[in-house]
Amino acid sequence: MIPVCRIEDLPEGESVRIEIDDTTPAIAVFHTESGLYAVDDTCSHQDASLSEGWAEGCFVECPLHAALFDLRTGAPTCPPARRPVRTHEVGVVDGMIHVRPAVREDALA
Known part of the structure; x- marks a missing residue:
């Protein structure tokens, strides 16, 4: 797992x-108020950073065209996005947030 930051540094x-x-x-x-989540940062609809979007509960809204993604599954919940974003495992160890990146499908080929 890759260390991200201390949990108190990510309010x-x-x-x-x-x-x-x-x-x-x-x-x-x-x-979020629902927990810690990690997804690929780039919206599957167009090249926009989801970390710059608006997160609430288990969802993040893309800042470019308002596509909404479920942070638990990566699935888009409304247009214009049609493809999901990849989710990643998140954990906290001794107050440090860690992420385990998911294996890319094209890396398996």
């Missing part, structure tokens, strides 16, 4: 974008 209602390496897409980590 409820905030998000952070992390970049791991040149081969892994950036990940947006959200701290």
Whole structure:
């Protein structure tokens, strides 16, 4: 798992974008009233950073065209997005938020 930040450094209602390496897409980590979530940072509809969107409960709204994604599953809940974003495992160990990036399907080929 990759350390992100201390939980007190990511207040409820905030998000952070992390970049791991040149081969892994950036990940947006959200701290909402419903918990901690991590998804690919780029909206599946168009090139927009979801970490700059508006998160509430288990959903994030893309700042570009208002596509809404379920942070639990990555599924879009309204147009214009039609494809899901990838979700990632999030955990807290000794007060530090960690993310385990999901394996990219194209990396398995």
